Amino acid sequence: MSRIGVFVCQCGNNIASTVNTKKVADEMAKIPGVVYTGDYKFMCSSPGQEMLKEVVKEHKLDGVIVSACSPHMHEKTFRKACESAGLNPFRCEITNIREQCSWVHHDKTKEVGTIKSIDLTRMTIERLKRNRPLEKINIPIKKKALVIGGGIAGIQAALDIAEGGREVVLVEKEPSIGGNMARLSETFPTMDCSQCILTPKMVEAELHENITIHTWSEIERVDGYIGNFTVQIRKKAKYVNEDLCTGCGECIEKCPFKADSEFEMALNKRKVIYTPFPQSVPNIPVIDASNCPKIQKDKCGACAIVCGPKAIDFKQEDRIITEEIGAIVVATGYELMPNTRFGEYGYGRIKDVISGLQFERLASSSGPTGGEIRRPSDGEIPESVVFIQCVGSRDEKKGVAYCSKICCMYSAKHTMLYRHKVHDGQAYVFYMDIRSGGKRYDEFVRRAIEHDGAMYLRGRVSRVYERGGKTIVQGADTLSGTQVEIEADMVVLATAIVARSGADQLAQRLGIGYDKYSFYNEYHPKLRPVETVTAGIFLAGTCVGPMDIPESVSMGSAAAAKVLSLFSADEMAREPITAFVNEPICNACWDCLNACPYSAIESKGVKDRKGNIVRWIANVNDGVCQGCGVCVAACRSKCIDLKGYTDEQVYAAINAF
Amino acid sequence: MMMKIPYYPGCTLNTVAKGFDVSARESALVLGFELKELDQWNCCGASFPLTPDNVMGLAAPAKVLANASSEGDVVATLCSVCYNVLKRTNKVMRDDRDRRREVISGFIEEEYEGGLDVVHFLEVLRDKVGFDRVRGAVKRPLKGIKAGAYYGCMLLRPFDDVGIDNAEAPVIFEDLLRALGCEPVEFPNKIECCGAHLAMGGEDIVTRLSSNVMASAAGSGAEIIVTSCPLCQYNLVKSRERMMEEGGDLRIPVLYFTQILGLALGQDEDILELGSGLHDIRPLLEERGI
Numbered sequence: 030m031s032r033i034g035v036f037v038c039q040c041g042n043n044i045a046s047t048v049n050t051k052k053v054a055d056e057m058a059k060i061p062g063v064v065y066t067g068d069y070k071f072m073c074s075s076p077g078q079e080m081l082k083e084v085v086k087e088h089k090l091d092g093v094i095v096s097a098c099s100p101h102m103h104e105k106t107f108r109k110a111c112e113s114a115g116l117n118p119f120r121c122e123i124t125n126i127r128e129q130c131s132w133v134h135h136d137k138t139k140e141v142g143t144i145k146s147i148d149l150t151r152m153t154i155e156r157l158k159r160n161r162p163l164e165k166i167n168i169p170i171k172k173k174a175l176v177i178g179g180g181i182a183g184i185q186a187a188l189d190i191a192e193g194g195r196e197v198v199l200v201e202k203e204p205s206i207g208g209n210m211a212r213l214s215e216t217f218p219t220m221d222c223s224q225c226i227l228t229p230k231m232v233e234a235e236l237h238e239n240i241t242i243h244t245w246s247e248i249e250r251v252d253g254y255i256g257n258f259t260v261q262i263r264k265k266a267k268y269v270n271e272d273l274c275t276g277c278g279e280c281i282e283k284c285p286f287k288a289d290s291e292f293e294m295a296l297n298k299r300k301v302i303y304t305p306f307p308q309s310v311p312n313i314p315v316i317d318a319s320n321c322p323k324i325q326k327d328k329c330g331a332c333a334i335v336c337g338p339k340a341i342d343f344k345q346e347d348r349i350i351t352e353e354i355g356a357i358v359v360a361t362g363y364e365l366m367p368n369t370r371f372g373e374y375g376y377g378r379i380k381d382v383i384s385g386l387q388f389e390r391l392a393s394s395s396g397p398t399g400g401e402i403r404r405p406s407d408g409e410i411p412e413s414v415v416f417i418q419c420v421g422s423r424d425e426k427k428g429v430a431y432c433s434k435i436c437c438m439y440s441a442k443h444t445m446l447y448r449h450k451v452h453d454g455q456a457y458v459f460y461m462d463i464r465s466g467g468k469r470y471d472e473f474v475r476r477a478i479e480h481d482g483a484m485y486l487r488g489r490v491s492r493v494y495e496r497g498g499k500t501i502v503q504g505a506d507t508l509s510g511t512q513v514e515i516e517a518d519m520v521v522l523a524t525a526i527v528a529r530s531g532a533d534q535l536a537q538r539l540g541i542g543y544d545k546y547s548f549y550n551e552y553h554p555k556l557r558p559v560e561t562v563t564a565g566i567f568l569a570g571t572c573v574g575p576m577d578i579p580e581s582v583s584m585g586s587a588a589a590a591k592v593l594s595l596f597s598a599d600e601m602a603r604e605p606i607t608a609f610v611n612e613p614i615c616n617a618c619w620d621c622l623n624a625c626p627y628s629a630i631e632s633k634g635v636k637d638r639k640g641n642i643v644r645w646i647a648n649v650n651d652g653v654c655q656g657c658g659v660c661v662a663a664c665r666s667k668c669i670d671l672k673g674y675t676d677e678q679v680y681a682a683i684n685a686f
Numbered sequence: 687m688m689m690k691i692p693y694y695p696g697c698t699l700n701t702v703a704k705g706f707d708v709s710a711r712e713s714a715l716v717l718g719f720e721l722k723e724l725d726q727w728n729c730c731g732a733s734f735p736l737t738p739d740n741v742m743g744l745a746a747p748a749k750v751l752a753n754a755s756s757e758g759d760v761v762a763t764l765c766s767v768c769y770n771v772l773k774r775t776n777k778v779m780r781d782d783r784d785r786r787r788e789v790i791s792g793f794i795e796e797e798y799e800g801g802l803d804v805v806h807f808l809e810v811l812r813d814k815v816g817f818d819r820v821r822g823a824v825k826r827p828l829k830g831i832k833a834g835a836y837y838g839c840m841l842l843r844p845f846d847d848v849g850i851d852n853a854e855a856p857v858i859f860e861d862l863l864r865a866l867g868c869e870p871v872e873f874p875n876k877i878e879c880c881g882a883h884l885a886m887g888g889e890d891i892v893t894r895l896s897s898n899v900m901a902s903a904a905g906s907g908a909e910i911i912v913t914s915c916p917l918c919q920y921n922l923v924k925s926r927e928r929m930m931e932e933g934g935d936l937r938i939p940v941l942y943f944t945q946i947l948g949l950a951l952g953q954d955e956d957i958l959e960l961g962s963g964l965h966d967i968r969p970l971l972e973e974r975g976i
Contacts, residue, residue, distance in 0.1 A: 426846075494874035496874070
């Protein structure tokens with residue numbers, strides 16, 4: 030017979046005002062197997078926990094029920110108390126008689142609440158009687174982190190982990206780390222130059238003894254689970270031997286062929302052998318194979334001829350490298366929605382209609398115009414520039430429903446940069462609302478309007494077209510209720526921020542969740558914002574959603590802190606609430622394997638005495654299993670069950686109701 | 687046997703815009719298919735009811751569609767307004783069960799579940815015939831004629847329902863004109879409204895909007911304006927008359943695209959109803975030696 034103790038918490042008046050806790054305790058005493066019952070004002074308080082421990086010892090309890098608040102609040106607290114009293118923590122169960130019971134009933138006679146509490150507690154008792162003691166699972170931790178994406182969020186995460194004394198592998202898709210931040214000219218609200226604050230960090234990452242950078246590389250495959258991931262990285266062929274190259278740049282100088290520069294957003298050309306920008310890290314060029322005549326047709330080869338250390342290797346092929354990793358930080362960043370989606374703004378047809386990131390390049394001292402604001406069509410200095418906000422953002426019909434968050438700020442910044450460089454130029458901004466929440470942000474926008482004379486027009490633009498060398502912007506000014514037509518020299522679109530193309534495929538490879546826009550899902554958007562539902566994989570930066578630099582950096586650091594705390598022990602203990610297979614009756618239909626969202630189920634061979642595999646069955650990897658129970662529902666032969674929530678327990682609870 | 691496409695002309699093409707109708711039918715024959723007029727048809731109602739509870743407004747177009755469904759699985763139109771009304775009504779009949787029930791049981795008493803494909807003649811030319819084949823059939827290339835393609839609204843909006851082309855930057859018209867040898871001229875007002883039904887009671891507004899369209903086309907170098915909508919055509923022509931009375935001067939012929947098509951395919955000018963005076967394109971053709 031069980032020796033169960035039932036503790037009913039009054040939670041001050043939270044529970045006691047609608048539940049007669051004394052009566053609940055007395056009723057429970059009548060159930061066979063219950064040897065102690067009592068109620069108390071605050072079970073979670075220190076005296077409450079002490080009392081619980083003493084009762085466990087005094088009555089030699091083998092199971093404890095605390096009827097109190099939601100298990101999310103204090104399950105851990107009471108299990109710990111039980112453990113210190115010598116009881117298996119998983120022999121302690123919580124009945125929630127607060128959130129879904131006392132709080133939702135207003136019956137001051139306490140009748141309803143009491144009956145419901147009695148029912149709920151009785152159910153838990155029957156469940157507890159069938160609870161098996163469980164042992165925590167210990168998993169060894171490999172203390173090396175993988176950071177996917179070398180933008181500011183990824184760089185920050187890598188640096189913090191490396192500073193914490195752990196090894197980091199930083200994987201970047203482009204030929205250089207730096208991400209979108211490397212493209213920016215100045216940054217709001219302090220107007221410090223983006224390159225000036227970013228490049229030292231890039232160099233620091235490159236030189237850090239704990240960081241290995243793989244640029245021009247992508248994640249090919251991820252297996253394993255927290256502490257024990259095996260990651261395959263595809264190092265795309267650079268056609269340049271990284272060990273030999275000295276970064277002298279002679280090859281770039283001598284290359285006779287050009288293509289549109291991705292980094293300059295096609296505002297400029299780059300050579301076919303190139304580094305994206307002068308401060309690239311690593312300072313090793315790559316050859317753009319699709320445009321290289323040597324690789325395509327075996328003509329030219331000038332770069333190989335001039336290369337002193339003979340680092341050019343036209344025969345180089347993609348390589349797959351395998352890394353054993355303990356934790357992963359995903360920081361893949363954002364891109365802009367294609368502007369060609371908005372025919373009314375004429376992007377692609379009208380040369381002087383550009384995107385916000387292109388304007389950043391025009392304003393950047395390392396950009397195609399050397400920092401002078403000159404329009405793309407004829408290189409003239411524009412006398413007036415129209416900035417159109419919310420291009421695709423907050424536009425469910427044509428774009429996305431969400432706000433891209435940073436455009437109000439960067440458009441204000443653009444107007445200031447423009448005015449600082451073209452003193453008699455006039456900037457116009459068409460906006461829906463000015464969203465400038467943030468430290469010193471609204472002051473910044475006011476400065477653009479009041480000090481730098483940006484003309485803010487509240488309304489949408491209906492059409493942009495060319496007339497006699499001018500770009501005509503037609504729109505509405507809804508504050509004055511008039512239609513306006515502006516003869517502009519250049520138009521800048523604040524285009525919506527979207528997830529990187531391919532973000533969804535990477536998420537599938539990693540086994541993490543993403544929303545309908547392919548932004549990655551946090552474990553909990555408020556309380557666990559850098560974790561994913563897959564243990565050991567963390568998030569940082571704009572792959573989660575639009576955000577500015579300070580937020581991205583904070584998230585990078587937060588993810589690094591999570592990684593470091595995971596790496597602080599050699600092993601990590603995990604909740605043993607995992608699925609298990611009743612092996613003799615598994616008929617290998619693999620419904621569980623297909624249903625598992627965490628890829629925690631694998632096939633296992635059953636061997637005979639001679640060691641020959643005679644049949645295959647499902648097997649749960651305890652390290653990966655999150656205990657969600659989807660496989661239990663999917664299993665047709667009822668051979669998978671969840672520890673702590675077995676069918677037997679659940680039916681017993683239902684029968685007790 | 688020659689491909690037959692069930693064809694809904696609509697009232698206007700049967701009365702004041704006969705040239706639009708005849709030129710299309712004749713061009714179709716040249717291009718190897720027949721626009722076969724529906725045996726039975728009625729007015730489409732000429733405006734799509736914008737309030738969801740106005741079921742009566744759906745009755746007339748639904749009747750047209752129900753009739754057409756007995757003659758094939760597609761129905762082609764020429765008039766932009768008819769196209770707009772029929773296409774949107776068809777969508778309601780297909781997707782909105784409640785309104786479909788009301789229309790059927792309350793008015794047309796004929797089962798119809800939106801199975802038809804409502805297409806515009808331009809779509810037939812682009813998707814079924816192909817502009818390359820049109821180009822190949824041209825006998826009298828309208829070389830160098832600068833034509834402004836005027837879409838108006840009905841052909842393009844609302845873009846989820848109508849969707850003949852990109853609503854903000856359409857090209858279907860220009861592509862056709864190019865196939866006929868014309869030089870399409872891009873002008874800013876090509877998808878602006880002409881004033882539409884304000885022709886009755888809001889003439890000032892129509893005059894302003896339509897004149898803007900013509901001025902915008904002429905200002906961009908267009909020598910003719912090409913349309914697919916009898917209402918647009920009416921508004922443009924009437925507005926110009928009113929402007930001329932007040933001393934304005936805008937001499938730019940407004941033609942249906944099928945008239946241009948017919949000319950290029952070498953049809954008899956007499957059947958195309960090319961109009962007279964300001965509407966007449968023939969002096970321009972003569973001047974260019976076409």
